[in-house]
Amino acid sequence: MNNLFEPRRFWWFFRKTILERPAQLIGFTAAILLLTFIFYSIFHLPARQWDGAQRISLFGGFIIGITLLASFVFAHFSTNSNGSAYLTLPASQFEKWLCAVVITGILFPFIFLSFYRIMDMAFVNYYHSHLDISKPDYKQLFNLAHVFTFDNIVSQNIWTLAGNFSGIMLVGALYFNKNALIKTALVFCGVILVLYGMNYLIAKSVFGNIEGTFPFIYVDIPMAKTLYHGGETFHAVSAKTEILIGVETGSVRLPTAVRKTFGIIVRYILPAFWYLLAYIRLRDKEF
Amino acid sequence: MIDIKKLSFGYRRKKLLFRNLNLSLRTGSIYGLLGKNGAGKSTLLKNMAGLLFPLGGSISVNGFMPKKRLPAFLQTIYFIPEEVYLPSLSVQQYVKLFAPFYPKFDEKQFYDYLALLNVDTRHKLNAFSFGQQKKIIIAFGLACNTQVLLLDEPTNGLDIPSKTQFRKLIASILSNDRIIFISTHHIRDLENLIDGVVIVDNGELLLNTSIADIGEKLCFKTVQETAGLPRILYSEESLAGIAVVTQNTDDETSKVNLEQLFNAVTQNTEITREIFN
Numbered sequence: 001m002n003n004l005f006e007p008r009r010f011w012w013f014f015r016k017t018i019l020e021r022p023a024q025l026i027g028f029t030a031a032i033l034l035l036t037f038i039f040y041s042i043f044h045l046p047a048r049q050w051d052g053a054q055r056i057s058l059f060g061g062f063i064i065g066i067t068l069l070a071s072f073v074f075a076h077f078s079t080n081s082n083g084s085a086y087l088t089l090p091a092s093q094f095e096k097w098l099c100a101v102v103i104t105g106i107l108f109p110f111i112f113l114s115f116y117r118i119m120d121m122a123f124v125n126y127y128h129s130h131l132d133i134s135k136p137d138y139k140q141l142f143n144l145a146h147v148f149t150f151d152n153i154v155s156q157n158i159w160t161l162a163g164n165f166s167g168i169m170l171v172g173a174l175y176f177n178k179n180a181l182i183k184t185a186l187v188f189c190g191v192i193l194v195l196y197g198m199n200y201l202i203a204k205s206v207f208g209n210i211e212g213t214f215p216f217i218y219v220d221i222p223m224a225k226t227l228y229h230g231g232e233t234f235h236a237v238s239a240k241t242e243i244l245i246g247v248e249t250g251s252v253r254l255p256t257a258v259r260k261t262f263g264i265i266v267r268y269i270l271p272a273f274w275y276l277l278a279y280i281r282l283r284d285k286e287f
Numbered sequence: 288m289i290d291i292k293k294l295s296f297g298y299r300r301k302k303l304l305f306r307n308l309n310l311s312l313r314t315g316s317i318y319g320l321l322g323k324n325g326a327g328k329s330t331l332l333k334n335m336a337g338l339l340f341p342l343g344g345s346i347s348v349n350g351f352m353p354k355k356r357l358p359a360f361l362q363t364i365y366f367i368p369e370e371v372y373l374p375s376l377s378v379q380q381y382v383k384l385f386a387p388f389y390p391k392f393d394e395k396q397f398y399d400y401l402a403l404l405n406v407d408t409r410h411k412l413n414a415f416s417f418g419q420q421k422k423i424i425i426a427f428g429l430a431c432n433t434q435v436l437l438l439d440e441p442t443n444g445l446d447i448p449s450k451t452q453f454r455k456l457i458a459s460i461l462s463n464d465r466i467i468f469i470s471t472h473h474i475r476d477l478e479n480l481i482d483g484v485v486i487v488d489n490g491e492l493l494l495n496t497s498i499a500d501i502g503e504k505l506c507f508k509t510v511q512e513t514a515g516l517p518r519i520l521y522s523e524e525s526l527a528g529i530a531v532v533t534q535n536t537d538d539e540t541s542k543v544n545l546e547q548l549f550n551a552v553t554q555n556t557e558i559t560r561e562i563f564n
Contacts, residue, residue, distance in 0.1 A: 003357040009388070016384045020374045081372035088336055090361035090388040286339050 004094050013091040014099050017073070024072055029065070029108060033115050036061030040119060048127075054120060054148040059158055062112055066162045069108050070169035071184065073100040074282070077177040083287040097279040104166050105275070113150065120147050160267045167274020174281040216262070288314055288349065289335060289435065289466060295343035296327075296334060304330055305490045307344065312483070314434070315463040316497075319481035320470040321549050326487050328470040329369065332437045335468070336366040349434055362389060365428040369440040373412035373420050381412055381427070389431040397430035404452050418444040425453065429460050438469045442476040454480045474545040484545070486552050493552050496563055498543050504562050505551070506535040507544045520558055521551035534562055 018025055036057045044053030076086035086096075124145045131141050149155065172184025192215075199215040211220035289312040297303035304327040312318055322328045333339040334346055337353030337360070346353055351360035376384065378401070386392040401408060404422040406415075412423065421444050428436060442450050457467060458480060468485075471477060484501065486494040505520070509528045513519060518534040530544075532551040552559045 001359050003359055006358075009358065012384075012387045019380070019384060020376070023375075079370065079372060081368050081370040084333075084336070084338055084366060084368045085372045087338055087356065088361055088364070088366050089385075090358045092358050093356060095358075284340075287333075 004092055005098075006095075009091055010095045010098065013089070013095050014102065016089075017099050017103065021072075024075075025069075025103070028069065028072065029111060032061055032065035032068075033112065035064070036112070036116065037119060040123065044123065048144065050124075050145045055154055058116060058148065058155070061116070062109075062158060063162055063165060065112055066104060066108055067165040067169050068181065070100075070104045070166035071173050071181040073103050074170060074173035074278075075180065077174075077180075077285075077287060080287075083177070087285065087287055093283045094279070097282050100170060100278070101275060104170065105163075109162075117147070156267070160271075163267070163271030164274065167271045167278065170278035171274055171281060174278060174285055177287075216266075288312070288347075289468070290347040291335075291344070292346075293344035294334065294341050294346060296330065296339065296341050300342065303342070303490060305487075308487075308490070308492050310485065310492055310495055312466050312468065312485075312495075314466050315461070316483045317457060317461055317467040317481045318469065318483040318485055319474075319477040319545070320468060320485045320487070321472070321474060321545070322470075322487040323553070324472065327490065328472075328487065329439050331487065332366065332439050332468070332470055335435075336364060336437055337361070338366070363433050364435040364437060365389075365431045365433040366437040367424055367428050367439065367441060369443060371417075371420050371424040373415070373423065375411055375413045377411055378408040378423065381423075385427070386431075389433065391432035393430050393432060396432075397426055400426035400429055400456060403456060404449060418446060418449065421445060422449060425456070429456060434465055436465065436467045438467070440471050440473070441469060442471060442473050450476055474549060478545060484548065486549060488553050488556075491556075493556055494559060494563065500563070501543050501548060502535075502541065503538075504535055505541075505543070505548070506533045506537075506539045507531075507541040507547055508533075508539070518558060518562075520555045521547055523547065523550075534558075 039057035039060050040053050042053075043049055043056050077083040124147050127145050128142060131138055135141075168188055169181070169184055172187070173180040176183040195215045196213070200210075200213045203210050203213045203219045207219060207221050209221070213219045289310070291308060291310040294305050294308040294310075295303055296305045308331075320328050320331065330339060334341060335348055335353060337356045340354040349360065349363045351357060351363070353360065353364075373381070382394060382397065386394065386397075398408070401423065404426060406419055406422050406426070412420065415423065421441070425438075425441060428438075442453060445453060454476070457469075461467060469477060469481065481498065483497050484494060485492070507530075509525065509530050510516065511528045513522060513529055513531060516531060516533050517536045519531055520534070521532040523530045530547060532544075532547050535541075
């Protein structure tokens with residue numbers, strides 16, 4: 001017997017996971033799809049704000065969905081009986097982890113994005129088909145709506161957030177036995193606040209007078225009012241990376257390789273780290 | 288075979304529940320694990336099931352290290368905790384989803400056990416009362432035919448007829464390749480069922496022996512006077528006289544009273560050790 005992975009055993013476990021709590025998994029997924037549809041409709045219908053509707057519904061539906069789902073798949077530890085039954089069921093820790101990864105990282109995204117694409121195409125096609133081709137502004141109106149692509153910068157940022165949030169929730173569900181979602185969210189907010197505070201203090205010590213900061217994103221520096229153009233606030237990318245001076249732009253940028261590395265870390269390595277940490281935590285889980 | 292060597296365990300490193308505990312359980316026996324509240328009975332079972340990990344020493348169950356929770360190991364044990372978990376499924380769905388994990392699961396046996404325990408299988412599992420749910424889990428656990436069956440307070444929530452049926456069931460499934468380990472503080476539920484007694488207290492193993500051995504070495508009787516009795520380990524006044532547990536020096540035959548035995552062992556640890564070692 002292979003104690004790490006057996007396809008048949010994995011299938012039993014996967015089937016059990018889905019059918020054991022259909023309301024939580026299937027019902028929840030259906031609710032998220034409905035919510036996404038409502039988001040899209042609300043933001044699109046009144047003002048034909050295609051771009052906004054597409055972004056908000058993708059961001060809201062996908063991020064909320066995958067984050068909550070990730071906190072559900074390991075939610076077996078709120079009671080002694082449920083936790084014991086889960087951990088002593090004869091499947092390997094790897095299979096149990098893989099099942100959570102497949103549901104969160106493959107199945108849900110596949111269902112959600114398929115639904116999203118179909119919904120988006122239906123809305124856009126409906127809009128295009130109801131335009132009057134004889135009108136002079138037809139082309140302009142036609143170009144207002146396009147099917148949202150999944151490889152633009154907005155989508156990429158959404159995938160990055162989804163990968164990190166879902167990974168963090170998987171880990172949190174294995175660290176906190178009860179109310180894992182709330183506790184993990186609180187810890188996450190706490191860490192962000194600490195990062196924000198530290199970033200603010202460091203930025204202040206480096207630049208002196210600053211208006212605002214956000215970790216790894218920007219430092220707002222009010223430029224010398226008397227020397228250059230008074231009172232303007234300029235937006236620079238990351239502390240010490242881009243400083244605007246007067247009407248000129250004096251850029252102190254991070255080397256491209258470092259910026260790329262940072263992007264790769266946030267986009268790929270960090271989510272992979274959370275998912276791997278979830279496996280280690282599950283393997284070492286005592287209950 | 289369960290072999291525990293120098294087990295140390297505690298929920299906090301500074302406050303150990305078990306320190307260098309040694310215990311060996313052989314197949315073909317039903318053991319009763321007795322201990323006061325908080326003595327660590329459930330904790331010991333969880334260590335055996337791989338739910339908790341020893342801080343020191345080793346545990347071997349059927350040749351496996353439980354903490355690794357390998358599927359090959361988990362197939363050989365079934366752990367029934369004090370509180371049971373059943374999803375919102377029918378009995379048939381439950382069998383379909385959970386039974387494949389246990390290669391020796393016998394569906395006919397399962398339904399026979401349910402019938403014996405008077406469980407109606409037509410409802411959803413989570414609609415049953417706690418006692419009924421417990422019976423379903425017990426029936427399922429027995430039908431899995433695992434080599435080791437760990438039961439934590441199995442009779443909690445069972446009515447009196449069900450307790451009797453439970454005892455009959457447990458006695459009927461014992462085979463030479465099986466170990467049944469029952470933890471309980473309802474000592475009387477184990478009367479006439481177990482053939483081995485394990486008593487733990489203050490993190491120590493006070494006794495691990497067979498009922499036959501206890502009958503040989505201790506005498507349980509009711510007397511009018513205690514004067515002249517050899518080594519009294521426990522005495523308790525009752526309407527009929529004084530119930531005593533003494534060392535059996537005259538090869539007397541008496542029925543082992545588990546409650547009195549427990550009190551005798553926990554109150555006279557050193558004398559008990561002398562008698563049994």
